[in-house]
Amino acid sequence: MGRNFFRRRKLKQESVEGEDFSTEIGVDLEKNLQDLQTLIGSPEDLVIHRLNLGFNVKAAVAFISGLSNKEAIHNDLIKNLLRNREKEAGSDTPDELIKQLKLDLISIGSVEQTNSLDKLTIDLLSGKSVVYVDGTAEALLMGTEKWETRSIDEPISESLIRGPREGFVENLQTNMMLIRRHIRDPNLRFDTSEVGRRSKKKLVVCYVDGIVNPDMVKEVDRRLSSIDMDSAMESGYIEQWIEDSYLSPFPQLDNTERPDKVASAVLQGKVGILLDGSPFALIAPITIANAFKSPEDYYDRWLIGTFLRIIRYIGAFITMFLPALYIALVSYHQGMIPSQLAFSIAATREGVPFPAFVEAIIMGLTMELLREAGARLPRTIGQTIGIVGGLVIGEAAVSAGIVSPIMVIVVALTAVASFTIPLYSVAISFRLLRFGFMFAAAVLGLYGIVLVYIMINIHIVNLKSMGVPYSTPFAPSFIKDWKDLVLRGPIPMMNERPRNLKPKDTTSGNLRR
Structure with a gap:
């Protein structure tokens, strides 16, 4: 949604100036660099390194200072390109050269090939670096994201006497790692999408395939796809957009800084929602009984x-x-x-x-x-x-x-x-x-x-x-779920997942709830 917001703004501007503008990468290196600078307004933190790969083959590396790993770009990318320039330039065509760079010479983990200027711009602003080669209508996107983040610390809003002392941070990849540490199941899924027409923040829906009700995942995806805002600064924006009733005084999604709480929820058959830049994850669905439960109850x-x-x-x-x-x-x-x-x-x-x-x-x-x-x-x-x-x-x-x-x-x-x-x-x-x-x-x-x-x-x-x-398991009544309602039954007795979630796998194997 809002994929072409840069293009719409700049196309209007360029039409006034009478210049030719395309949303696809061209074969001319200087024209590609000019289009990139036009899209993002030639900011001071845009760094462009022009390279000569030999035999008059020109290339360029572009990245945003502060969002990308400069050491990896210089040591694993630029030095490698210059060190092997004769081998690179020996390719027959620029298209073969860029494929050779992708497969043989670039030692950065994530490498992607694209011809879309929109995608290239969004990935560049997310911390990736771009490699242009003169004569080819495609560019390489390098996974060089690195920016300053807060270290993993104890959650401030949810203090416990007993339990894990780690909490979510503002980095999405770190938060996903924290959940994987609790659930080492190959069926754990992280469905990634984007939210915000201008911010283009990454949003992840977390669940365990084989446990969660597929209709629940579809409903969450449907509501998330309806979000239409410039930017979701915090997960509270998402919560207010997808809740059932915005007039209710009661929250219809849980928010937490605790990875163990999210891991426990998705093992029940619930869905977790993570937003890049927010240390608060959302859990859906919840009931009024969840207001009185704490992870410490099960420890x-x-x-x-x-x-x-x-x-x-x-x-x-x-x-x-x-x-x-x-x-x-x-x-x-x-x-x-x-x-x-x-x-x-x-x-x-x-x-x-x-x-x-x-x-x-x-x-x-x-x-x-x-x-x-x-x-x-x-x-x-x-x-x-x-x-x-x-x-x-x-x-x-x-x-x-x-x-x-x-x-x-x-x-x-x-x-x-x-x-x-x-x-x-x-x-x-x-x-x-x-x-x-x-x-x-x-x-x-x-x-x-x-x-x-x-x-x-x-x-x-x-x-x-x-x-x-919202009133389950009180009404409609699920008697078997009452052993974890007002009273907290012994762990060996809680061997079934909540019936109101309609999970595919009902047996939990002494799962805490």
Whole structure:
């Protein structure tokens, strides 16, 4: 898609200037170099080495400085060409010469022959180098890509106590290597395509042939092929384009920095999506149950994993419902509060000028501001600002009589509980829905909370991720998948892949999920 965006722009420009322009490589070396410079605007980082191969045979090597490996170009390409110039120039025709260069003399691993100027330009801007030979309408593309990349390090957004300490980086080839280290299966597939009309970034769909449902791969490919944007700067662009419902507060694809998580997902029968330049891989499809699962659940014994998962469900309940329940009970249902607790709450609220709903909104928004500020500040002071700011503002608000101490406790407990949810995007969704529950509780009390809860459940039941119901295995129900739902069964018991994915190979051989 957008293959000829350079050509369309330059053809219009050249038609004004009245010059002859072609999208195919010609036989004249200087004309080919001129066309290349015209397409990319003669940038300063374009390097062109002109060579004399003997017997008046001229050639040229072009590459982008900073994207290509200069040492490999000079040592394995240019020196080799000059050292064997008499042998090269002895070929009968330029076409035979370029074939001889490709087969005999060029010692770079990846060599491709092309006559398309569009392809040549895109590969050149991706880090490859180009070899032109005067008199032939084809060029050689050398795999000399090399640019500065971040070293493999521990994922920042997903910290674990036990598990692999390596995370994805911005280099696509490195990320593919990390997945192959976990899955040494010849059926592992990496389908490569391009995304972005102008950026031309590489995008890889990862799955295991023989496990994944072929219809799932076709659906992912169909949605990816519909992407029409200038550039996908990060995998979040891809996620938002191919999700089922962009109006839903819930994410319909998982994003992760962990190669072991992607490897585990594709072994279930899911599909991984990698984008060049992004350290976050996407996993499709997902369900609401995935929000409470962490790779660490499967690295510890099943009792520990089950306990941690139950804690997360409790944390999610507190995150969404605790402020709303407080508002409903204090404002409408005081009779449901035990007498001693009711007297204590009334005493702490004495002198507070605002109703419980306004209190909760003030403190909730303050906590969100502190959380966002802590995330944006440098790491060395971000945590300090979050902790100290929360303590100082909370104490000052209570001392000034703006909020009650019990409200500070409720908001602080809610903020802590939200951090128990492993999937960050789902945690944000729960924090957002919390304000909806608070408003409903302020208007209708417990009845409002129940109504909003019913509405959310209706939405989740109707929501899908790549065509898979978001509420599975709750509804539709897959009883055999419940052993890895709220409870995490022992590893020997989890010997089947999730039924909702309809995998071709249903037996997993004690596969973690």
